[in-house]
Amino acid sequence: MAFSMQACGSPGEETSKPGISSATPMMVTATAGLVSIEAQNAPLGAVLTEFGQRTQIAFLIPEAMKSESVTLSFQRRPVEEVLQQVLLGKFYAVEYRQDGAKKVIARVDLSVPQGPMVSRASAGSPFSSVPTANGSSVRSAPTSTGNLGTARTDLELAQVEHSLRESQEPAARIAALNGIAHRETSEAVNPIIAQALSDRAPEVREAALDMLKYSLDPVPIPALAAMASKDANPAFRVEAMILMMDQLAKDEPSQEDRDTVLSLLNRGLTDPDPAVREFATMQLVDK
Incomplete structure (x- = not known):
């Protein structure tokens, strides 16, 4: 099922509802845990309300936030992914419920303040604190x-x-x-x-x-070694090598990890990028 906020009616007839303009089309569908949203300059409150109806998630939305205009386009994405993107830049808390063998989102509270309450939520209230990425x-x-x-x-x-x-x-x-x-x-x-x-x-x-x-x-050295040897970006290769050397310095690495690092440094001597070659050379000289 889909919900559209695009009003219809004969010319000259008032078709918009309070707070909803005929110029704000929106459609939300949800099937098998996958959500699709098309919204152009639609009120955030309306988007979340329909999102909640389609997914059985209860949204607690401050009045001041309901009228915010959003433009969104998602096609058959997981609920959690869509939620994260719709609420990007906002602080909110999530409550889960058990659904068979898995947990699913039951409620999202956008009224949580930034600061102390968020910390209390992390410390053990029924909510998981979820302050979003700040952009x-x-x-x-x-x-x-x-x-x-x-x-x-x-x-x-x-x-x-x-x-x-x-x-x-x-x-x-x-x-x-x-x-x-x-x-x-x-x-x-x-x-x-x-x-x-x-x-x-x-x-x-x-x-x-x-x-x-x-x-x-500890950071897994094999993952760093793979990046240092295979990443297409030479800057990333150098950064991975630096982090890998840091791991050797602060941990008790296994002989296998030591051998991995030594082999990587030797390969770095013939890397096509001069910065990688320089770093590998410096590390081998220090040894």
């Missing part, structure tokens, strides 16, 4: 208010991993990364973020690399 460059350092959320369970990590594999839009995959980049510990997170080092989109690889730079927990 800044993907190279900006992670901050406490610039992430998409705080994934606290194995199920949420699995959902993020699924988004990284299945989401078609690079922005959605970056949002998924942001959703797990601010856990109290990165031990379970870094291996998932490291998977994005081989993402097909350079902006996703760059975002993953930046997130791993700020982690105090």
Whole structure:
């Protein structure tokens, strides 16, 4: 089923409803967990209300936010991905419900304030705090208010991993990364973020690399080595090598990891990019 806000009627007849203009067409459909939205300068409140009706998600929307104009176009995308993009730049909280063997979104509250309440939600209220990406460059350092959320369970990590594999839009995959980049510990997170080092989109690889730079927990050396040897961007290859050397310095690497790094540095001596060759040479001289 679909809902259209495009008014119809005979010429000269008043066809628009209060707060809804005939110039704001919108259509929302949802089938088997996949959502399609077409909206042009439509009120955000109306979009979310129809989104909720199609997906059985209850939205709590502040009055001031309902009249915001949005233009959206999604075709058969997962609910979580569409939600992340529709609410990009906003703070909100998500409540889940059990649906058989999986958890699904039951309620989204956009009335949560930025700041203390968000922190309390992360600390253990029924809501998972989900402050969205702030729209800044993907190279900006992670901050406490610039992430998409705080994934606290194995199920949420699995959902993020699924988004990284299945989401078609690079922005959605970056949002998924942001959703797990601010856990109290990165031990379970870094291996998932490291998977994005081989993402097909350079902006996703760059975002993953930046997130791993700020982690105090181990980063998988094989993933870094793969990026350092195969990435098409020489700057990324150098950054991956730098991070890889940092891992050797602060951890107790296995002999296998040491051999991997040494082999990579030797291959770097013949890299087509001079910056990569220079870095590899410097590291081997230091040894």
